[in-house]
Amino acid sequence: MKKKMHILVPTDFSPASRAGIRFAIQWSQQQNAHLTFVHVMHIVRPTRWTDKQYDTFAASERALYTKKLRAFIADIQRRQPLRPKSWSLVLLEGFNADLALIDYCREHPGIGLVCMGTKGANRTRRIFGTNTGNFILQSDKPVIAVPATYRRKPISRVTYASDLADAARELKQVVALAGPLHAKVGILHLTETGETTPDPETLKKLWKKEAGRNVTIEFRKADPAVSIAKNLQQTARTLQPSLLILFSNRRRTFFQSLLYPSNAERLAVAATVPLLVLGKEG
Structure with a gap:
């Protein structure tokens, strides 16, 4: 019997929390979660x-x-036609929500995903972090950041934003997550000025052999005037995938993360579509 996916869904009773819960319920309808x-x-x-x-x-x-x-969960269920097939409630105690959730995940290794709503960040919180950004930085679990504006719809197409450096290995993880959802998989690569792009058909054949699945690939020219995170945000707004997937190097010191927030952290607090962040090796 196939193991059931376990998704942790934090809530602080905010509108952003409602968005995270709606997305998690949609996932649970498409996969045994x-x-x-x-x-x-x-x-x-x-x-x-x-x-x-x-x-x-x-x-x-x-x-x-x-x-x-x-009552909060019941109210959300009343407002939409879908219901989670299997669910439970947990109340944790802690001065810092991020640390309490990190500890809970460590004590429960069966958790496969963490799904969090995000409402963005003001200038102060961009400097000192947000719950979602901090959790992405510290968590060894895949984290989904769902924008507060999210409205429920089937997860039919996932887009994996890649620098192509380790695409074959990372794609296997993407396919493993997208497969049970029966979602199409596409790869997005932002090209820089002067960059030579590989032949798409050659890449598709290679990736099908490596990941065992057909994927599409799209090259988009990056705007050099803005950051990669901003480019990804703008492209995601255009493509509107059901889920944007990004790999992030979490092995950074506190001061590195404070001075140089990762693309994943930047996107998480300014998300236009749900964003799944996976750990990058190295």
């Missing part, structure tokens, strides 16, 4: 309280947020 809806709460303890006072208050807060989480 279990959804775990999770909320991270922080319980403040006044110093004057006894252990008994705190335990009583904490228990009431857990009950309150469990009820709120159930």
Whole structure:
């Protein structure tokens, strides 16, 4: 029996969270997937309280947020025709939501994807990070960033944005994810000025042999006046794939990530289509 996909879906009760949940439910309809809806709460303890006072208050807060989480999910289900086939609720406690989610993922190695809504970032949060951006940087799980404007539709076409340096190996991971969804796979490569592009037919034959599946390839000329992340964002807005896939090198120091945010992090906070970020080797 094929193993069921396990998707973790964090929520903070915001409109962006609703978008992430809608996308996760759509995924669960196309693949045999279990959804775990999770909320991270922080319980403040006044110093004057006894252990008994705190335990009583904490228990009431857990009950309150469990009820709120159930009502939030139920409201989303009422507003759309699809329902998750298999799901559960989890309430976590922690001062930092990112770290609490990272720890939960480490304790549950069966989680295959994390699906998060994102509402973008103002200037301050672009400097110090966002929940989605921080999680992408730290997580060893594939992360889907879903824009708050997302409206449910079938996941029919995924676009893998590639620099072609390690396309054959990375494509196997893309195909492994897209296959159970019965989605078409396309590769997008942004060409720079003076770059010689390989023959598309030769590449398609090579990739079919490596990945065992037909794929399409599209070359788009990059605008040298803007960043690669901005180019990808503009191209995604034009192509409108069901899912944009990007590989990101997460093995960077804190200061590197602070000064030089990755394309994946930039795209996650300015997403126009759902973005799936996978870890890049090296």
